[in-house]
Amino acid sequence: MSGEGAAITADTNQHYDLDPDIFGQFLDPLRKYSSALYESDSDTLESAQRNKLRFVARRLGLGGGEQLLDIGCGWGSLILFMAQEYGCHTLGVSPAPRQHEYIAEQATVRGVAQLVHTRVGHFEELDLPTGSVDAVTMLGSIVHMPDLDEVFRRARAVLRRGGRLYVSESCFRNAAARKAFDERAGTEFVRSDIFGWGELRPLSELVTAAEDAGFSIVAVDDLTDQYRRTIEDWIANVDAATDRIDAHQPGLAAKLQHYLEVANAGWGYTTKHYALTCRKAR
Template identity: 65%
Template sequence: MTTSAELAAAPSAPAGETNQHYDLDPEIFGLFLDPLRKYSSGLYRRPGLTLAEAQVAKLHFVADRLRLAPGQRLLDVGCGWGSLILFMAREYRAEVTGVSPAGRQHEFIAARAAQLGLTDLVSTRVGKFADVELPARSFDAVTMLGSIVHMPDVDAAVRRARSMLRRGGHFYVSESCFRNAAAREEFDRRAGTEFVRNSIFGWGDMRPLSELVRAVEDAGFSVTSVDDLTDDYRRTIDDWLERVAAGAAAIDELRPGTSAELTRYLEVANAGWGFTTKHYALVCRNAR
């Protein structure tokens, strides 16, 4: 598990590359996310699912796509508040490692792992994926749920992911994408896109799915599945918006103005689904 000394020693990223959104007070996220603090699309494939149920369904979906089994090693790049790694350790008894540049997330994960009795299965690394030292060819699965958008060199990120995997291991990427190259050209510099990129995340580059497919193919992966999760993410954000509205006073008490900022960000995201943007889950196998 990451120590407080490691957190103190971790270098800061340049301002333009710092995903400052993820270093907000974790209690803010607890007020509008599900109890696991999963900050990516849920899976609403049965009627009447709550946000919490949809997020658990999504985590089981990821495990199924990875063919995850007890004792396997999983690397989650951009591990957020630990929802995926803690779940896979608890429910599948996988040995999990999370990577994130946001120091507060590691502190939160360490505390939750201790509470759940998972410290023997859960570890984290502070820093950017490109810079963190990790053992090559030692993982059975690598996941990136909504994190590759924050990596400037998508080809290098995918190559590094493959270098982490043993032969036969699986790579799962779920990401919001422009619908196609023409939509990216037209909408990438619109006011709403720039607000989300600069005011919320500090940096991000949303790409068409075709660029992600090209990157994984060029890296040597075999693509095994592509799932369209666009409507699932729209419904997830609808639920988040309801929770932001319900918790606005408490959110703003922690950080004034944050509820309005979150509302604008989430409304911008939901406005584009199916028109300018899509959300996909891309799964690949390291076949050689």
């Protein structure tokens, strides 16, 4: 890895290596850290996150027992859910060691330790068998990957013929919005104070990289309004748990709230949130 790549690896870990209890204060009980899917006005954050995971399963065409790879697995919500609900054999990849410890504990508690495995590292650097999985997921992780062509190429290589890739990501609304807002203060705050390195792209760049890698595009879903409501729920939870969050690190609740408010401010105007489903047709 180059010096720049090594810096990206270190910087991107800073947010996800916070104490797991912090995330438990404002996320749903599964600790899913990406957009939910609200099917009614009465849906809670927890029920909406379960709706979203079932939506992902439908997009992937899961019937039960498949081999699934989750890139950027976070706190394990997807791999734990797919193991419990669909009997999938799952592998999660993340560079944050604390997430792996938490996932292993949860897999044991939920009785799916034999179905849930993880590896510490970056997908681009791992040696994974060709044609070994039925489905690949990337929920909010591709923003941290500098080489789109390599990511899509490797995702296609690890899939069996007919396998599907699900990518959901926040994107600049178009190339002009990217040029205008990429270096604004809010964008830089998220990069430097929250996640480290990250790059939002227009949806067109994701589609081009997927097609150039040999994927067929199955579906594109606009989840922008869903993510807006998700973040509103997270903000409310941060506000309610300010004292408990600040007990870990003084001022952290205000930093989290500012980040979430910055993320919510641009929906529709500068940014969108899309789900892209691709198939390895041949």
